[in-house]
Amino acid sequence: MSETTYIEAIRLAMIEEMERDQSVFLIGEDIGHFGGAFKATQGLLERFGKERVVDTPIAEALIMGVSVGAAIRGLRPVAEMQFADFVTCGFSQLVENAGTFHYRLKVSVPMVVRLPSGGGVGGGPYHSRNPEAWFCHAPGLKVVAPATAADAHGLLKSAIRDPDPVVFLEQKWLYRREKGVLQSGDDALVPLGKARVAREGRHLTLVTYANGVPMAVEAADRLRAQGIEIEVIDLRSLAPWDHQTVLASVEKTGRLLVLSEATRTGSFASEVAAHVAELGFESLDAPILRVTAPDAPTPSEKNLEAYFRPNTEKLVDAVSVLMRY
Amino acid sequence: MPRRMSADYPPHPAPPVLPPPPLGASLPAERWPSPDELLAIHRSMLRARLVEERIVELYRQNRITGGCYSGIGNEATAVGIAFPMHNEDVLVPTHRDMGAHLVRGHSALEVFRQYFKRASSQTGGKDSGLHLGREGSNIVGMISHLAHMLPVAVGVALAERQKGNPAFVVTTVGDGASSLGDFHESLNFAAVQKLPVLFVIENNQYAYSTPITLQYACERLSDRAKGYGMFGEDVDGTDVVLVVDAARRARERGMRGEGPTLLNAVTMRMRGHSEHDDFKYVPKALFEAWSAYDPLLRLEKRLVEQHLATTADLERWREALGIELDRAVDEAWAEPEPAGAEAARDVYRRWDESWTPPTGAERWGSSS
Ligand SMILES: Cc1ncc(C[n+]2csc(CCOP(=O)(O)OP(=O)(O)O)c2C)c(N)n1
Ligand SMILES: [Mg+2]
Numbered sequence: 001m002s003e004t005t006y007i008e009a010i011r012l013a014m015i016e017e018m019e020r021d022q023s024v025f026l027i028g029e030d031i032g033h034f035g036g037a038f039k040a041t042q043g044l045l046e047r048f049g050k051e052r053v054v055d056t057p058i059a060e061a062l063i064m065g066v067s068v069g070a071a072i073r074g075l076r077p078v079a080e081m082q083f084a085d086f087v088t089c090g091f092s093q094l095v096e097n098a099g100t101f102h103y104r105l106k107v108s109v110p111m112v113v114r115l116p117s118g119g120g121v122g123g124g125p126y127h128s129r130n131p132e133a134w135f136c137h138a139p140g141l142k143v144v145a146p147a148t149a150a151d152a153h154g155l156l157k158s159a160i161r162d163p164d165p166v167v168f169l170e171q172k173w174l175y176r177r178e179k180g181v182l183q184s185g186d187d188a189l190v191p192l193g194k195a196r197v198a199r200e201g202r203h204l205t206l207v208t209y210a211n212g213v214p215m216a217v218e219a220a221d222r223l224r225a226q227g228i229e230i231e232v233i234d235l236r237s238l239a240p241w242d243h244q245t246v247l248a249s250v251e252k253t254g255r256l257l258v259l260s261e262a263t264r265t266g267s268f269a270s271e272v273a274a275h276v277a278e279l280g281f282e283s284l285d286a287p288i289l290r291v292t293a294p295d296a297p298t299p300s301e302k303n304l305e306a307y308f309r310p311n312t313e314k315l316v317d318a319v320s321v322l323m324r325y
Numbered sequence: 326m327p328r329r330m331s332a333d334y335p336p337h338p339a340p341p342v343l344p345p346p347p348l349g350a351s352l353p354a355e356r357w358p359s360p361d362e363l364l365a366i367h368r369s370m371l372r373a374r375l376v377e378e379r380i381v382e383l384y385r386q387n388r389i390t391g392g393c394y395s396g397i398g399n400e401a402t403a404v405g406i407a408f409p410m411h412n413e414d415v416l417v418p419t420h421r422d423m424g425a426h427l428v429r430g431h432s433a434l435e436v437f438r439q440y441f442k443r444a445s446s447q448t449g450g451k452d453s454g455l456h457l458g459r460e461g462s463n464i465v466g467m468i469s470h471l472a473h474m475l476p477v478a479v480g481v482a483l484a485e486r487q488k489g490n491p492a493f494v495v496t497t498v499g500d501g502a503s504s505l506g507d508f509h510e511s512l513n514f515a516a517v518q519k520l521p522v523l524f525v526i527e528n529n530q531y532a533y534s535t536p537i538t539l540q541y542a543c544e545r546l547s548d549r550a551k552g553y554g555m556f557g558e559d560v561d562g563t564d565v566v567l568v569v570d571a572a573r574r575a576r577e578r579g580m581r582g583e584g585p586t587l588l589n590a591v592t593m594r595m596r597g598h599s600e601h602d603d604f605k606y607v608p609k610a611l612f613e614a615w616s617a618y619d620p621l622l623r624l625e626k627r628l629v630e631q632h633l634a635t636t637a638d639l640e641r642w643r644e645a646l647g648i649e650l651d652r653a654v655d656e657a658w659a660e661p662e663p664a665g666a667e668a669a670r671d672v673y674r675r676w677d678e679s680w681t682p683p684t685g686a687e688r689w690g691s692s693s
Contacts, residue, residue: 025487051487057517062476062510069480072465073415075487077480093507096470097477104452104468107460108674139672163674193680240680275682 004182006146007175009153010040010114012182014078017160018048021076024160025052027063028080028114037082038116038175060086064093064113068165071111072101076160084115084169085129098165099140108163112156117145118211118261119293119309120173124300130210130262130293135167136239136271142192143239145169147213149180151236154190162192171211178214195242197249201229204322205249207272208259209235212310216259219315228323238268246272247280254285255322261310264292286325289318339608340530340537356570360633366408366565367628368642370400370621373424375646376433379654380440384600388658389440391453392469396421398563398595399527401620404428405568406495406525406588409576415485417465417478417496420455421527421594425497429464431457433650437657444663451667463492471502475511475524482520493576497525500540501532503549512587516555521579523572524587527562529594530615534606547589555585562590563618566627593618 004012018024025048026041032055035042045053056063060081067077081087087094094113101107119128135143142164146152152170159166171178182188198213199220208216213234220230231249235241250256256276260269269290277288291310299305358366377395384393396403403424407416410429418425426436438446439457447457447466458466465481467474478496485492498508503526515522526546530537543549550557556578560571568590575586593615597604628634634642 054483057510057514059510059514061507062479062514065473065476065507065511066480066483066514069417069465069477069482070484070487071480072460072477073481073484073488075484092470093473093476096468097473100452100468101466102674103672104448104456105458105460105466106671106674107458107466142673193677240677241682243682244679279683 001181003179004149004153005176006149006152006171006178007038007040009149009180009182010156010170011042011044013153013156013160014041014044015047017157018044018052023074024076024078025054025070026078026080027054027056027067029056029058029063029082031055031080036080038172040080040114060090061093064090065097067111067113068093068097068101068109071098071109071165072107076110076112078112078114078160080114081116083123083127083129084117084131085126087113087115087131091134094141094165094167095135095138099138101140102164103140109165110163112159112166112168114168114170116172117169118171118173119298119305120211122300122302122305123172123298125297128298130169130260132167132169132238133262133266133268136268140165141239142166142237143169144192144237145210146190146236147171147174147178147210147234149178150182150188151190151196151234153182154188155192155236158189158192166192169210173211174214190236193237193240193242195245196234196236197231197245198234199230199232201231201253203229203253204255204257204319205231205233205246205253206257206259206315206319207233207235207246209238209268211261212259215310215312215315218312219319222312223316223319228319230319241272243275246276250276250280251283254283255325256280256284256288257291257315257318257322258288259291259310259315261293263295264290265295267292286322289322291315291318339611352566352570358566358569360631362408363624363628363633366404366569367624367634369404369408369424369428370565370624371642371646372427372433373400373404374621375643375650376427376436377423379437379650381596381600383440383654393600394420394454394598395596395600396423398593398615398620399529400424401565401624402525402527402562402568402590402592405565406497406523406572408569409573410493410495413463413490414493414495414576415463415465415478415481417467417474417481417494418455419467419474419497419499419502419527421499421529422497423455426455426457426464430462431464432653434653434657437654438660441657441660442662443657443660444667445660449667450663472498472505472507475507478522479511479515479520482515482522483518486520491580492521493579494520494522495525495572496522497527499532500526500528500530500537500546501535503546504540512549512553512555512585515585516553519582519584521576522585523575523579524585526587526589527592528589529592530611531594531598531607533598533602545589547587550587553587555587556583557587557589559589559591562592563620563623565620565624592620595619
């Protein structure tokens with residue numbers, strides 16, 4: 001079976017859902033003839049027409065607010081931010097408007113916002129953001145962050161079908177590096193709120209998501225040769241998140257390491273750590289460690305960014321600390 | 326307590342005391358509302374006024390808590406923009422639009438339930454004030470963030486067009502809120518897309534304590550329409566006949582595919598920003614000048630002059646409505662409060678209980 005890239009999986013998910021459901025449409029900047037900054041919407045204008053592939057002026061609050069307005073009238077907008085970083089300009093529409101409609105008035109807001117996120121590509125402070133924690137802290141929004149092509153495909157399809165607003169974090173670093181075999185039809189759907197065990201292991205639980213997953217898998221494979229078996233859990237969804245799978249794994253391994261590419265304070269890694277400290281304390285044989293970026297904007301130059309970002313070496317280091325307990 | 330102004334900090338320049346706005350008589354005869362329409366408009370304006378007077382009274386009695394924004398003085402605009410709307414049209418109102426809510430189908434009982442934050446209210450006590458608009462209805466429930474409903478209104482118009490529905494969208498914004506970026510982004514895109522939307526600026530001279538002289542430097546806010554490539558005009562927002570006519574023409578324009586309209590409705594906020602506010606910052610002369618333009622009294626004077634009502638009729642209608650509203654207040658007040666545990670429910674449409682992380686509070690026994 002042929003393999004599909006992560007970005008192509010996203011494009012295919014949109015095509016399939018648009019074909020399946022007339023109410024799905026795309027909205028964003030440069031997404032029409034140009035096909036989007038990362039070509040996620042290439043060919044879609046030609047295929048679906050300008051009513052369903054709506055090019056907008058540069059106006060992120062508008063894109064978010066229009067999506068809210070269309071969603072409450074029964075359409076299913078999929079909005080693209082050109083880079084995740086620019087979601088700040090539409091933040092308020094997303095957090096305050098999309099996030100509260102159902103709570104206040106039981107009005108469903110079935111919209112998806114796609115955020116090309118993350119570092120590793122020399123993007124610097126304004127083209128590398130991992131903004132997931134902001135949205136996990138905003139009740140009413142769902143947040144997903146796939147790490148594989150199959151999950152990008154299946155989670156985007158589920159997100160589009162979901163009746164709530166979903167923030168879909170996709171990784172620029174994985175767009176063309178990550179490849180996989182996609183399922184077809186409903187077999188492709190990946191449920192929200194369900195983690196995936198990427199590697200099984202007995203000695204330590206390593207919880208991560210998105211860009212962290214390939215780093216974690218590489219570390220696990222490397223350490224297996226030294227007799228250390230790491231269980232890698234790919235969360236896939238952050239809001240809701242699969243705390244039960246994480247707790248069950250920690251019960252088995254007694255050790256927890258959490259990896260996030262985002263900056264440290266108030267990160268989703270902190271949330272996982274706090275949750276296990278509260279509810280899994282009895283299972284723990286060692287302190288919980290987090291591997292994250294430092295609390296700084298993402299630097300641009302390659303040495304600086306390499307220092308800034310988590311990587312396999314940092315993970316191996318942290319594992320060795322935990323294995324001393 | 327009156328505010329003391331030091332010599333270094335003179336009060337902000339107040340808006341100019343307006344000359345009498347032009348009267349509706351200048352409207353060509355064929356554009357006047359029919360006698361029946363005028364009477365229906367009057368019923369809505371009177372209802373809006375009396376509902377809001379009740380709300381002010383209930384606030385004073387501490388039976389309504391939190392922000393309490395009234396549209397007293399804005400009835401001609403709120404009723405006038407809603408009155409020409411058709412069933413399939415969508416209203417995206419804001420906080421001074423009691424009249425529009427009542428015209429478009431919300432009942433006084435629903436309003437009182439909402440202000441009392443009863444379990445039976447549309448928001449079940451989770452939100453308050455005029456944040457009303459059920460799923461499936463053609464009224465969209467506002468959030469407090471100013472100008473934030475404009476992109477939503479534009480999205481509604483886009484969605485209805487995509488669905489093939491010939492619906493018109495009417496939305497409102499304050500003079501103050503017209504300074505936010507969401508206002509610009511919305512008008513610009515609506516014009517680019519030629520969407521059938523009426524953007525109404527309820528230009529009531531103040532945004533909380535800030536006079537329009539500190540809000541914008543253009544002569545009239547309707548001048549901005551040209552910059553966006555849409556039709557724009559000013560209207561005397563205290564003359565309901567003129568507002569209805571402007572809204573009708575905007576609808577005709579929108580349905581002909583000529584795109585959105587910006588309507589700058591000039592009015593005066595006749596109460597404090599919220600009921601806690603004594604609005605001492607409004608110069609007395611300005612307030613008094615505007616008092617002569619009470620939109621309800623202006624319409625009533627006209628009804629009498631045109632022999633559509635006698636002063637005795639007006640008195641009778643007011644009394645009957647008062648009795649009805651007192652009953653609605655009593656009924657809403659008697660309804661139950663929501664249970665505390667509702668606070669964490671309905672955050673999402675689709676939620677699996679297994680997703681809810683225990684908060685710990687359950688173990689400490691503090692849950693209600
Ligand atoms: C984004 C935002 N900033 C500040 C406020 C607080 N606030 C509520 S109403 C108001 C004044 C609004 O003035 P205007 O838009 O002229 O409407 P008016 O109340 O005069 O009808 C302010 C500052 C808010 N609700 N939202
Ligand atoms: Mg104002």
